[in-house]
Amino acid sequence: MKPDYYEHRHLDRFGDIGKASPELAKKYFAWYNAVFEEGALSPREKALIAVAVAHAVQCPYCIEAWTEGSVERGADAEQITEAIHVAAAIRGGASLVHGMMARDVLETKGMG
Numbered sequence: 001m002k003p004d005y006y007e008h009r010h011l012d013r014f015g016d017i018g019k020a021s022p023e024l025a026k027k028y029f030a031w032y033n034a035v036f037e038e039g040a041l042s043p044r045e046k047a048l049i050a051v052a053v054a055h056a057v058q059c060p061y062c063i064e065a066w067t068e069g070s071v072e073r074g075a076d077a078e079q080i081t082e083a084i085h086v087a088a089a090i091r092g093g094a095s096l097v098h099g100m101m102a103r104d105v106l107e108t109k110g111m112g
Helices: 008-012 014-018 022-035 043-057 060-072 077-108
Strands: none
Touching: 008 014, 008 060, 014 022, 043 060, 043 077, 060 077
């Protein structure tokens, strides 16, 4: 039997992604780290955004890493849960608004 598609050890080895292209990896990680530094948004706010986006794109590695990162940066369970609900609301709204494409088709067939 095959192991689970997502394996926790992959998250722990993320830094290895650049073995075949170390210069690109170095540039990516420098940019990535800069994104999460203090700026107009606090590191806590950025981590909460990352939790929300991780749920929207459904990346289990990111969900784990950024939930932990949010806690490390001072977020509590209520803030993390609220961020997840924001992601769900936006994702759900995007699905619904795309439903207007189906409405257009139905209307052209006299079904709308």
